[in-house]
Amino acid sequence: MSGRAAGRVSALAAKPEVQPYLDAFVLPEGEPFWLWREREESLARFAEEGFPSRKNESWRSIDLEPLAKNPLFPLAEAPQALAAAGAFQGALLARLEEARVEKKGLLFVLRDGRFDPALSSQGELPEGVRLGSISAAARSETLLRPRLKAPSGPFAALNAAFFRDGFFLEIAPGTILDQPIEIVHLVAAAASLSLHTRSLVLLGEESRATLCESFIGEGRYWRNDRVDIALAPSAELSRFLILEEGENAIHFDETEAVLGEAARFSSCAILLRGRTLRQETNVISEGRGARSVLNAAALLSGRQEANIVSAVEHHAAEGETRELVKIAASGRAHGAFQGRITVHPGAQKVDAHQLSQNLLLSPRAAVDAKPELEIFADDVKCSHGAAVGDLDEAQIFYCRSRGLPQREARGLLIEAFLRDVLAEATTPLARHLSSRLSRRLATLEEEP
Amino acid sequence: MTLPLDSRETVRFLAEEGYKYGFVTEIEAESAPPGLGEETVRFISGKKGEPSWLLEWRLSALAAWRQMTPPNWAKLRLAPIDYQAISYYSAPKQKTAPQSLDEVDPELLRTYEKLGIPLKEREVLAGVAVDAVFDSVSVATTFKEELAKLGIIFCSIGEAVREHPDLVRRYLGSVVPQGDNFFAALNSAVFSDGTFAYIPPGVRCPLELSTYFRINAAKTGQFERTLIVADKGAAVSYLEGCTAPQRDENQLHAAVVELVAEEDAAIKYSTVQNWYPGDAEGKGGIYNFVTKRGHCRGARSKISWTQVETGSAITWKYPSCILEGDRSIGEFYSVAITNNCQQADTGTKMIHIGKETRSTILAKGISAGRGQNTYRGLVRVLPRAEGARNHTRCDSLLIGDRCGAHTVPYIETRNPSARVEHEATTGKISEDQLFYCRQRGLGEEDALSLIVNGFCKEVLKELPMEFAVEAQKLLAVSLEGSVG
Numbered sequence: 001m002s003g004r005a006a007g008r009v010s011a012l013a014a015k016p017e018v019q020p021y022l023d024a025f026v027l028p029e030g031e032p033f034w035l036w037r038e039r040e041e042s043l044a045r046f047a048e049e050g051f052p053s054r055k056n057e058s059w060r061s062i063d064l065e066p067l068a069k070n071p072l073f074p075l076a077e078a079p080q081a082l083a084a085a086g087a088f089q090g091a092l093l094a095r096l097e098e099a100r101v102e103k104k105g106l107l108f109v110l111r112d113g114r115f116d117p118a119l120s121s122q123g124e125l126p127e128g129v130r131l132g133s134i135s136a137a138a139r140s141e142t143l144l145r146p147r148l149k150a151p152s153g154p155f156a157a158l159n160a161a162f163f164r165d166g167f168f169l170e171i172a173p174g175t176i177l178d179q180p181i182e183i184v185h186l187v188a189a190a191a192s193l194s195l196h197t198r199s200l201v202l203l204g205e206e207s208r209a210t211l212c213e214s215f216i217g218e219g220r221y222w223r224n225d226r227v228d229i230a231l232a233p234s235a236e237l238s239r240f241l242i243l244e245e246g247e248n249a250i251h252f253d254e255t256e257a258v259l260g261e262a263a264r265f266s267s268c269a270i271l272l273r274g275r276t277l278r279q280e281t282n283v284i285s286e287g288r289g290a291r292s293v294l295n296a297a298a299l300l301s302g303r304q305e306a307n308i309v310s311a312v313e314h315h316a317a318e319g320e321t322r323e324l325v326k327i328a329a330s331g332r333a334h335g336a337f338q339g340r341i342t343v344h345p346g347a348q349k350v351d352a353h354q355l356s357q358n359l360l361l362s363p364r365a366a367v368d369a370k371p372e373l374e375i376f377a378d379d380v381k382c383s384h385g386a387a388v389g390d391l392d393e394a395q396i397f398y399c400r401s402r403g404l405p406q407r408e409a410r411g412l413l414i415e416a417f418l419r420d421v422l423a424e425a426t427t428p429l430a431r432h433l434s435s436r437l438s439r440r441l442a443t444l445e446e447e448p
Numbered sequence: 449m450t451l452p453l454d455s456r457e458t459v460r461f462l463a464e465e466g467y468k469y470g471f472v473t474e475i476e477a478e479s480a481p482p483g484l485g486e487e488t489v490r491f492i493s494g495k496k497g498e499p500s501w502l503l504e505w506r507l508s509a510l511a512a513w514r515q516m517t518p519p520n521w522a523k524l525r526l527a528p529i530d531y532q533a534i535s536y537y538s539a540p541k542q543k544t545a546p547q548s549l550d551e552v553d554p555e556l557l558r559t560y561e562k563l564g565i566p567l568k569e570r571e572v573l574a575g576v577a578v579d580a581v582f583d584s585v586s587v588a589t590t591f592k593e594e595l596a597k598l599g600i601i602f603c604s605i606g607e608a609v610r611e612h613p614d615l616v617r618r619y620l621g622s623v624v625p626q627g628d629n630f631f632a633a634l635n636s637a638v639f640s641d642g643t644f645a646y647i648p649p650g651v652r653c654p655l656e657l658s659t660y661f662r663i664n665a666a667k668t669g670q671f672e673r674t675l676i677v678a679d680k681g682a683a684v685s686y687l688e689g690c691t692a693p694q695r696d697e698n699q700l701h702a703a704v705v706e707l708v709a710e711e712d713a714a715i716k717y718s719t720v721q722n723w724y725p726g727d728a729e730g731k732g733g734i735y736n737f738v739t740k741r742g743h744c745r746g747a748r749s750k751i752s753w754t755q756v757e758t759g760s761a762i763t764w765k766y767p768s769c770i771l772e773g774d775r776s777i778g779e780f781y782s783v784a785i786t787n788n789c790q791q792a793d794t795g796t797k798m799i800h801i802g803k804e805t806r807s808t809i810l811a812k813g814i815s816a817g818r819g820q821n822t823y824r825g826l827v828r829v830l831p832r833a834e835g836a837r838n839h840t841r842c843d844s845l846l847i848g849d850r851c852g853a854h855t856v857p858y859i860e861t862r863n864p865s866a867r868v869e870h871e872a873t874t875g876k877i878s879e880d881q882l883f884y885c886r887q888r889g890l891g892e893e894d895a896l897s898l899i900v901n902g903f904c905k906e907v908l909k910e911l912p913m914e915f916a917v918e919a920q921k922l923l924a925v926s927l928e929g930s931v932g
């Protein structure tokens with residue numbers, strides 16, 4: 001697929017880290033004109049803003065220097081069929097298998113940033129559910145236009161300019177889905193690259209769905225993922241994210257969820273593998289009585305850095321937010337949490353609670369926490385708490401007095417600490433998530 | 449006697465009753481022409497007859513300031529300040545330095561009278577040594593001799609530069625360097641006067657040291673510089689209180705306070721800040737940009753900040769502790785009230801460097817009217833701070849639906865043996881508590897004041913007696929009109 005170069009944008013004077021991306025920019029063929037316009041606008045915005053600096057409050061705990069020095073480009077061509085990708089095949093299929101929650105569940109695979117029908121499950125979709133490639137949907141439906149507007153923020157803009165695919169999930173009003181929909185973001189390409197996937201989730205009134213997204217891959221790449229979620233009144237979405245990226249991978253993902261009246265959004269992210277991870281969730285509570293639950297856990301070691309970022313904006317009355325973020329850092333890992341809850345004028349009776357708990361497991365690990373409250377209404381109940389420390393000696397002693405070796409005792413306590421965030425998961429999912437967590441914990445303890 | 453500082457009433461008073469301390473003393477002031485450049489710095493330095501090293505010090509601060517931009521990270525909305533439109537020096541006209549109180553301008557003394565500063569005989573009864581600063585120059589210092597017997601130096605910075613140059617040179621700028629931040633650099637370049645206190649080893653200062661800062665001449669920023677050094681095993685409690693005349697134009701205040709606590713030393717620094725907050729429409733009021741920092745240099749040293757912030761249109765203030773000595777202690781107790789269009793962005797920084805260092809933060813914010821109140825605090829535990837401990841609590845109370853209360857804590861931990869805890873709540877007065885009080889026969893107003901009083905109590909009890917009186921004064925006036 002060769003495309004049209006965007007001369008208008010690359011002529012802009014740009015910051016040095018931006019220029020390579022301007023040069024690499026092409027407009028995909030066959031797309032509607034409005035989408036081209038959005039891409040060009042987004043690219044111009046990215047060119048203007050450049051990479052966020054350390055002075056940017058939202059990005060202060062992540063080192064973008066390596067990425068600025070060694071740009072990673074998106075794949076220009078569609079990837080070959082997996083059979084041709086060769087060497088990786090066996091190992092990757094095994095990892096894909098591991099990432100499954102249920103063997104027979106609905107599966108949608110994005111390989112190297114593009115929908116791969118061969119790897120995805122072919123089964124029939126339940127009634128009222130639409131699941132497909134966003135790229136295909138955008139080509140045929142102008143209705144998506146307002147949903148794919150250029151977002152703010154430099155990397156979201158870069159994503160909007162470069163995205164080639166993503167998933168599009170639409171649940172019809174009144175549809176109740178008990179089985180989780182599984183999305184696997186798989187990186188199979190041998191070369192270093194960046195992947196910009198942009199996805200859209202729309203839930204109709206009084207519908208309910210569960211989404212489980214796994215991010216897996218090997219080697220060095222930069223994933224820049226963006227998801228927009230819109231929940232109609234009384235819709236309910238539970239979303240789970242598992243980050244098991246390649247050892248040298250950079251993962252940024254950003255979600256924006258807009259909640260209608262009495263809608264309920266719950267998000268649970270588990271950050272396990274990858275060199276640099278940034279998980280951002282923004283919730284805009286527009287409807288009265290909208291509720292959100294934002295949970296996240298990170299288990300870090302070596303030189304991993306992870307940044308969990310969230311912002312909840314309460315624009316309507318009677319909203320509720322519960323946020324629980326847990327970070328356990330060992331080795332020389334650096335974990336950071338930045339969460340903000342804003343209650344806008346008039347959003348009375350909002351009940352919001354934010355809790356950040358962190359474990360420092362080694363002398364060289366580091367944890368930062370910044371739980372933030374911004375309150376412009378008086379009749380609210382908002383609170384936050386944060387704590388940092390090591391495992392409790394008394395608890396370790398208790399375990400050891402019951403015959404557990406030191407290592408196992410520590411492992412047990414760390415796992416118990418992190419598993420709190422899984423409270424929203426139902427049985428098959430909870431089992432899957434905690435097995436991924438245990439797996440990661442086992443490798444954590446092997447490190448010197 | 450109870451101490452019912454009803455904060456809610458206080459803010460109401462500030463909104464409705466006008467400003468009690470709004471009077472202007474007419475004294476001929478000798479001012480520098482507006483503008484800031486090398487000449488201004490040389491003018492100030494020359495006026496004060498400073499040695500060349502201090503002039504150099506000021507000039508390097510000016511050079512640093514010119515490279516800096518005003519900070520914009522605080523949650524404050526203000527029009528850009530034209531630093532060239534401000535006059536950087538104003539001194540009450542005096543032919544010679546006063547030898548006794550009789551020589552002091554009587555107009556000035558009456559000003560103090562109105563403020564209730566215990567000069568003359570009352571000073572002994574009150575047991576307070578007052579270094580009264582009126583528009584930048586220290587006019588009268590009391591109790592100096594008594595303190596001198598113990599080896600305590602308590603004088604204006606200007607005097608200290610002349611008489612104790614070695615001490616000043618050793619400590620000035622050692623906690624807040626000239627280029628620390630925009631406002632500290634500005635202060636370092638143009639500071640006019642301030643207080644210097646040195647407590648020699650092993651001496652516990654028998655008096656509460658106190659200074660009243662007062663801004664007077666119009667369009668004059670005030671740039672105080674305070675330096676307090678407690679040598680090994682010394683202890684001192686210092687009180688600072690502020691009131692200012694009513695003005696329409698915003699007045700800039702950029703003070704720097706440096707505290708140094710050597711081994712086993714303890715410094716307690718208390719502030720009641722009650723500057724003109726502007727009128728109900730947000731017109732006028734003081735811009736208060738203060739850099740306050742204490743350095744616990746020696747082992748087992750302790751620095752404690754207590755502040756009651758009720759005034760100023762803009763408050764930008766983060767009294768901090770650098771806990772370098774092993775087992776040193778930092779404390780921060782704060783009540784901040786914003787009403788009408790007042791904005792406060794205040795908090796603290798606790799930097800844990802030494803082993804087993806401990807810090808406590810207790811911040812209470814009350815917002816009313818259209819006031820915006822932000823707590824912004826940093827707790828940083830460095831890798832060497834084995835066994836460090838911090839507990840932070842900040843609570844916000846909202847009165848009315850047009851105000852804002854914000855909490856922005858930063859927690860950065862680099863040592864696994866450290867325990868850091870932060871908790872914060874925001875809300876309006878609990879209906880349950882109100883109901884309970886009313887059920888027991890209290891009127892709504894009384895119930896409210898009881899609860900608000902309880903809300904701030906933990907901080908107010910940290911205030912020394914002298915300030916408890918000031919706090920009561922504020923309360924007494926604020927209760928006028930609310931009863932009957």
